[in-house]
Amino acid sequence: MKTAFITGISGQDGSYLAEHLLDLDYRVVAMMRRSATQSVSRFAHIADRIEIVHGDLLDQASLMRLLTDCQPDEIYNLAAQSFVHASFDEPIHTGEVTGLGVMRMLEAVRLCAPKARFYQASSSEMFGKVHEVPQSENTPFHPRSPYGVAKVYGHWATLNYRESYDMYACSGILFNHESPRRGLEFVTRKISDHVAAIVCGEKDGLALGNLDAQRDWGFAGDYIKAMHLMLQQDEPDDYVVATNETHTVREFCEIAFGHVGLDYNDFVSIDPKYYRPAEVELLLGDATKAKEKLGWEPEVNFRGLVEMMVDYDLKRRIDQGATCQRGSLPEALA
Ligand code: NAP
Ligand code: F7E
Numbered sequence: 001m002k003t004a005f006i007t008g009i010s011g012q013d014g015s016y017l018a019e020h021l022l023d024l025d026y027r028v029v030a031m032m033r034r035s036a037t038q039s040v041s042r043f044a045h046i047a048d049r050i051e052i053v054h055g056d057l058l059d060q061a062s063l064m065r066l067l068t069d070c071q072p073d074e075i076y077n078l079a080a081q082s083f084v085h086a087s088f089d090e091p092i093h094t095g096e097v098t099g100l101g102v103m104r105m106l107e108a109v110r111l112c113a114p115k116a117r118f119y120q121a122s123s124s125e126m127f128g129k130v131h132e133v134p135q136s137e138n139t140p141f142h143p144r145s146p147y148g149v150a151k152v153y154g155h156w157a158t159l160n161y162r163e164s165y166d167m168y169a170c171s172g173i174l175f176n177h178e179s180p181r182r183g184l185e186f187v188t189r190k191i192s193d194h195v196a197a198i199v200c201g202e203k204d205g206l207a208l209g210n211l212d213a214q215r216d217w218g219f220a221g222d223y224i225k226a227m228h229l230m231l232q233q234d235e236p237d238d239y240v241v242a243t244n245e246t247h248t249v250r251e252f253c254e255i256a257f258g259h260v261g262l263d264y265n266d267f268v269s270i271d272p273k274y275y276r277p278a279e280v281e282l283l284l285g286d287a288t289k290a291k292e293k294l295g296w297e298p299e300v301n302f303r304g305l306v307e308m309m310v311d312y313d314l315k316r317r318i319d320q321g322a323t324c325q326r327g328s329l330p331e332a333l334a
Pocket of ligand 2: 082083084085122123124125174175176177185186187188190207208209210211213214215249274275276279280
């Protein structure tokens with residue numbers, strides 16, 4: 001039985017990855033940081049099948065202690081301050097966790113578990129003000145936020161440790177991936193949750209920022225499979241993971257509201273407080289390498305993703321007794 005060590009278990013990707021690895025008969029050891037409120041909701045359904053250990057990307061000693069104890073075969077570094085907007089408000093903290101945190105993990109691996117295979121959660125935000133369309137593993141980086149800058153640092157640190165110490169270290173350059181477990185602060189989940197709240201009469205509108213931003217959005221449940229595949233190859237490498245399609249925030253709204261028989265124009269307003277000091281206008285990934293070398297392809301398409309998220313946010317309200325006050329319930333929930 002292989003052992004996997006995951007950081008960021010309480011986040012969106014951590015829970016999907018842990019589920020996938022359990023299905024593949026891994027022993028899963030997962031790190032959480034101590035906090036006043038334990039956010040276990042995303043993995044509560046598998047909590048009795050994984051080993052939760054406590055550590056923090058800010059605390060080098062905790063990482064070294066955990067890897068020494070666990071001696072994993074595979075390490076997935078998913079933990080980060082991952083909200084781009086917040087990185088403008090907390091740039092130093094974002095740099096410490098999302099950037100230097102990767103270096104702390106790499107040092108812990110090098111010193112305490114050098115044979116382990118390492119996955120770093122890199123991001124399409126590194127492409128930022130894009131130099132070409134679509135973006136591939138060879139596209140130059142031009143980050144547009146403290147988050148993007150920190151991810152570039154973590155990305156290069158991963159490559160540097162691979163080259164310097166012959167470590168099996170991979171960087172997955174993942175484009176936006178979403179799910180019903182996405183944090184409510186990200187635009188996709190903010191929209192799906194508001195649509196459900198509007199249908200149930202809990203809210204009357206939705207304030208957003210830049211509706212023209214374009215993203216290559218996929219389903220998190222598909223993307224975590226690519227992470228695992230990267231660590232099963234003969235040689236470590238870096239891969240773009242994307243759907244090869246781009247859509248605007250406006251299109252996301254159109255489909256989400258349309259799914260419940262509403263027109264987004266009647267509910268969406270613009271609030272400049274959601275604009276960012278520098279915006280990433282267009283992301284479109286070229287995942288040809290992942291397809292050819294890993295045999296990876298996304299299964300959920302854009303419309304399927306939007307509808308899955310709206311259905312989830314509606315269903316959890318209906319299960320708690322809410323009823324349809326506006327628009328119409330999708331067929332599956334009617
Ligand atoms: P997420 O939901 O925001 O989860 C982030 C996780 O990091 C949470 O479990 C959080 O724990 C943990 N964390 C934050 N600070 C920490 C610290 N100092 N020490 C230890 N753990 C800490 O993110 P996600 O969407 O699952 O994304 C997973 C990774 O992929 C992240 O690195 C993200 O930057 C990257 N990424 C995401 C996307 C995407 O579209 N989702 C795309 C590309 C790359 P708490 O619960 O304690 O806050
Ligand atoms: O914004 C626009 C916003 O916050 C998407 C993270 O997982 O993916 C994510 O970063 C777009 C931006 O995600 C609102 O300006 C408009 O253009 O959902 P988001 P993100 O910034 O793309 C990358 C790949 C990561 O690595 C990150 O960790 O939507 N937008 N109105 C809005 N965004 C938000 N959050 N809220 C709004 O009201």
